[in-house]
Amino acid sequence: MPDTALRSFDITFENNMDVFQAGQIVKGQVELELDQDMKMRLVEAGIQVILKGEAWCKWNENVSRNESVTFFSREHYFQDAKILWAPSQEKNNYNPVLPAGKYSFPFQYQLPSSGLPTSFESEYGRVRYSVEAIIDQPRGKPDKKFKRVFTVLDMYDLNEDPNAMTPSTAKGSKTIGMLMFTSDPIEVDVKTDRGAYCPGEVVRLSGTITNGSGTDIRHTTVQLIQMATCVGSGQRMCFENQTRTKYESKTLSEVKTMAGCKAKSSADLSGAGIALPIPAVPPSVKRYCGIVGVEYMIKFIVNIPGLHKNLEVELPITIGVIPLRTYYPQSPSFPQHPVDQPPQYAEGPPPPYYAVATPAKIEKDQADRGAECLGPKEYVPKYAYYDWNGKQP
Known part of the structure; x- marks a missing residue:
């Protein structure tokens, strides 16, 4: 089946909300549109979504005149995989095919109630949370992946x-x-x-x-x-x-x-x-x-x-x-959906909103080798911001 079968592939969050706290539920949809029937590999998961949170550091350093060492570390906070569509759902599961058409596969995952550090991006290290949709193609064709990164805030009081x-x-x-x-x-x-x-x-x-x-x-x-x-x-x-x-x-x-x-x-x-x-x-x-x-x-x-x-x-x-x-x-009430402009207020402290920070690149991970990676190439973290506008005491 030619690759032109895939017209669109996307991940969206409910209410476009892409900032979360520990214990909250990440909700969204994997959206797919096929111009033609798409063959799948004969495996348990034809289309799946993986949510994960991790931190890692990596850099090269000259430790002597003739020796360079790669320093690396990784911490895992959670990983959860959910099958959205399986070949076993088809009658002819020896030659599984997803018919042409539009699809919206909902997913949700409750984040761990504690122990999640704030999303952070730097040149040599990062704390990153993501949701990734994978279409498992037949042998000889690269899997198709769509990754979207979201922000998690440690509510440091x-x-x-x-x-x-x-x-x-x-x-x-x-x-x-x-x-x-x-x-x-x-x-x-x-x-x-x-x-x-x-x-x-x-x-x-x-x-x-x-x-x-x-x-x-x-x-x-x-x-x-x-x-x-x-x-x-x-x-x-x-x-x-x-x-x-x-x-x-x-x-x-x-x-x-x-x-x-x-x-x-x-x-x-x-x-x-x-x-x-x-x-x-x-x-x-x-x-x-x-x-x-x-x-x-x-x-x-x-x-x-x-x-x-x-x-x-x-x-x-x-x-x-x-x-x-x-x-x-008063206890701040954080928004349930992102806003482009700070909320208006008459008296008292301003309500917080999520303001964008410096964009970061989304590079291929080692697990992405051999796959066709789709989706945004940059991720823009968002952090809580109080627009005092000169009214702070």
Whole structure:
């Protein structure tokens, strides 16, 4: 049977909802349209759907001048296969054929009630959840696969973090010049207004700059940095197993401020209005995953003119999903279907919605070898976001 038999092949979610929490039910349909009858392999499952959640890390590293090692690790959270159509349903099951026409095969799966880390994508590691439909073709023809990735959120509640209201603090000092011509130190003492935030909230900074040098400091920079750690194992040519950790750092957002300090003086940053919004990002991954970790920090940079290196200090923060009751007294009600625009509100805290993040590529997995893989080539994670729009206290 020619491959032109398959006109369309797709997976859709009920209400287009592709963001879930642990314990929720993933519902959808595998939709299929055939212009001609399609032969199936004589196996138990002619068309099946597989839902799975897993994390994995992979990268190559030069461990010596002449040796490169692939470091790899994987964690499985669940895998569930369901048969949607079986050759045994046909009378002539020795030559199974799915007749031409349109088909919609429903499926559903209840996610485990706990132990699911948040979906996360980085260069060397990821936590990913997917649903994959497979058409089992006769021998000599590649199976046809359609994969769609969805987002799972670990509902990290900042109210359970004992340090959430504790400001993150940092001090730094440096001199400019060389040898006996060095200046008096440039010092910075800075802190955040608290230690934990949700996407959509704003990090506010205060503190002081003491400029002992003869150079005016005209501005400063504030950055949100995401730090990912990936743990993998590899075997060297001497058959020695090694475990390595790969670190990734990425600047997610940046604000340049006019907060500076004249030469030989001090400046109070408290009234400078230094604020950095938190974009749609995954929460800090501190639990449920042993091979991928995600942390965040605020980097405060004193921009020193000329050829001098800037003075930088780092302030660790936590990012969660359920905001502090101090700022969000009512329990947030998360949407049951995605929305393109933030919900409107008159009073009180804004309702959360799911905002898109940075797209990630969907590559072929080892299990996809020899199959014809259809479906989207990119996956866009979605994370909870509170559109305060400047109304946050």
